[in-house]
Amino acid sequence: MEVTKIIKLKLKKNDYQKIIASLMIFALISLYVISHNGAEIPFDSQVFKILNDIRDNNFIVNVMKVISFLGSLEFLLPFIGILVAYYIYRKNYIIALKLGLSTGLTGILNQLTKLVFNRMRPFKYMLIEQTGFSFPSGHTMTNFCFYLIVASILSEKYPNYKWVFYTIAVILGFIMGLSRIILGVHWATDVLAALILGYVCYAMIKKIEFA
Incomplete structure (x- = not known):
């Protein structure tokens, strides 16, 4: 397959319906966040309250730090770069492109969405230092899309285990x-919004083909 072939997004009616439904959910979350004018949202406060004991556990916090690092661009970009280079070497350009x-x-x-909403991070709850705006979570959005794309790639090769790959992707x-x-x-609302947008990105990327 040649790289010079035209790239097309082949979405079916069902795909459009899922994407539109997801964007509507994202819009509702966004309106919920905006309606509080920067004040702490009760739902978010309640989630932190529920997780209070877990956040006091040093072992769990350290595990979460490792997981967070594995989802950072510092780790993810080189890792995906290696995968992309591998598939380009194998001349499987469509998989390289999707990854x-x-x-x-x-x-x-x-980044564009964060600039639109300009939401501050939950500074009083921070256990590690983090800069930039909060809504939506970049770690969650990027990694969820990546996990789903990997699940779709593996499902094409091993269709009998499709549900296993997607279940693992959702859990991760x-x-x-x-x-x-x-x-x-x-x-918590940052993360929920990120999961939705991550799925939307996946739903579009998955349907990319060379014409």
Whole structure:
């Protein structure tokens, strides 16, 4: 397959419906966040209250720090870069493209969304230092999209285990998001919004084909 072939996004009616439904949920979360005018949201406060004992456990916090690092761009970019280089070497350009976009597309969309909302991080809950705006969670959004793309790639090769791959992807995405809340660098609504947008990015990237 040649790299010079045209790239097309082949979405079906069902795909559009899922994407639109997801964006509507994201819109509702966004409106909920905006309606509080920067004040702490009761739902977010309640989540931190529920996780209070876990956040006091040093072992769990240290595990969450490791998980968070594995989801950071410092780790993820080189890792995905190696995968992309491997698939380019194997001349499987479509997989290389999808893996690259799983980080690139989500990263750009995440930063643009953060600039739109300008939401402050939960500074009083922070267990580690983190800068930048809060909504939505970049770690969660990028990694969830990446996990789902990997699940789709593996499912094409091993269709009988499709449910296993996607179940693992969802669990890993949830754990990544949870780690960001436990470490106090994101509100729960940041993570929920990130999961939604991560899925939307995945739903589009998955349907990319060479014409």
